[in-house]
Amino acid sequence: MKQVVVVGASAAGLAAAETLRREGYEGTITLIGDEPYHPYDRPPLSKQILGRQWEADRVPLRAPADLDGLGLDLRLGTAATGLDLAGRTVALADGARVPYDGLVIATGVRPRRLPGDGGERAHVLRTLDDALALRDRLVPGRRLVVVGAGFLGAEAAAVARGLGVEVTLLEPTPVPLAPAVGERVGRMLAEAHHDHGVDLRTGVTVAEVADGGVRLADGTLVEADEVLVAIGSVPNTDWLEGSGLTLGNGLECDEYSAAAPGVYGAGDVARWHNPLFGTAMRIEHRTNATEQGMAVARNLLRPDARKPFAPVPYFWSDQYDFRIQAYGLLRGHEEVTVVEGALEERKFLAVYRSGDRVAGVLAVGMPPKALRTWRQAVATRAAWRDAVGELVPEGA
C-alpha cells in the first residue's frame, strides 16, 4: 500500500493517520477536511468553550509540530465531493482527484435542523465556529430556548444557566433521555435542570424556528432571544451517494469496519456490526471515534490479519456539578438497577440488563474506577444473575 486517503480531519481521521505512521506505514497519507482548522476536539465546545473557561486555542487535538511530524498531505478547507470505487479516486471540491489504494471515511455527522429561519439567533452546536457564535450571545438575562434535552442540549442548558442566561429547555418525550438511560435516571436529570432554574417543558414538540422564538406544533410561540436546536444529527454521507457503498443510517460497514475492499469507515459516520453485542451500531462518542480510527488503520495495513472491531462503547457528559459516565449499550435495555449510591444524592451507579446479560453501566458523580469492574462485566457479556442477582435482595 502506497497511498492512503483519509476523508474527515477530526478525531477518527486523525487517529487513523497517526496509527498508520505508528505502525510503520511510510507511504502517502492525504488527510482531507472541509473545515479550515487543524483537527480539534468537540466535547469542550459545549463545556469549557461555551462556558468561557477556555479560549479557542485549547481545542486543537495536536500541536502544529506534531501534526507536521506525521508528514501528511493535508488538504483543509476542501470537501470531498465524490468517490469512484472502481477507479479508486476521491473527487474534491477544488476539482482535484486523489487516488488511493486504502481509504478511510471519517466524515462524522452534522446537526439536524428545524424548518424556519431564525437568522443569526438560530444556532446549532457542532463546530468551533458554532460554539463561538453561540457563546458571544450568551449574556446574563438573555433568553435562550434549547430545543432537545439530549446530552448536547442538556449540557448547553447547564452552561448557559451558569452564565446567567434564562433557559427554556423543550423536549418532546415525557422524560428526557429515558430511552437511553431509563426513566428513573432521566427523571433525576430533569430534577437537576429544575434545581438550577431551567424551565424544562416535556411532551412539547417544536415545529419551527420562528420570528421571536420557536413555534410549537400546537401553534404556541415560545419567545426567545436565541434558539439552540439540538435534535440529533445526520451522517455526512451525501458525498458518497451513487458510489456503490451502502448508505442507510450512516456508512454501512462489516465487523472489521470495512465498507468495501480497502475502504473503511470510522467514527460517528460509520455503522458497523459489533460482534461483542451481536448487533449493528453507530456510535456518536468521542472515545469510539479514536478507537475505531485506530482499528481501521490496523486492518488496512494487515489485510490478512484483520481484527473485528468489538469495543465496549464509552461516553461521558458533564452537566452542572456532576459527570455522567457510561459503558456498554444502554439503549434498548429491559431493566435498570442501582447497585451503589442513591439517585436522590446524584451519586450512584446503575447497571442495565438486556435479555439475561449485563448490557451497560452508568454512573453519576462516581470516580472512574467505580465503573471498572462493571465495564469488565459488559465486556465479558456477564450473566445478569451472576453479576447483579446477589447484590439486589429479592423483591427490591
Ligand SMILES: Cc1cc2nc3c(=O)[nH]c(=O)nc-3n(C[C@H](O)[C@H](O)[C@H](O)COP(=O)(O)OP(=O)(O)OC[C@H]3O[C@@H](n4cnc5c(N)ncnc54)[C@H](O)[C@@H]3O)c2cc1C
Ligand atoms: C458539542 C459537542 C459535545 C460533545 N461532547 C461529548 C462528550 O461529552 N462525550 C462524548 O463521548 N462525545 C461527545 N461528543 C461527540 C464527539 O465529539 C464525536 O463523537 C466525535 O467528534 C466524532 O469524531 P469523528 O471524527 O467521527 O467525526 P467529526 O468530529 O464529526 O469529524 C468529521 C469531520 O469531517 C468533516 N467532513 C464532513 N464531510 C466532509 C467531506 N465531504 N469532505 C471533507 N470533510 C468532511 C467534518 O466537517 C468534520 O470536520 C460531542 C460532540 C459535540 C459536537
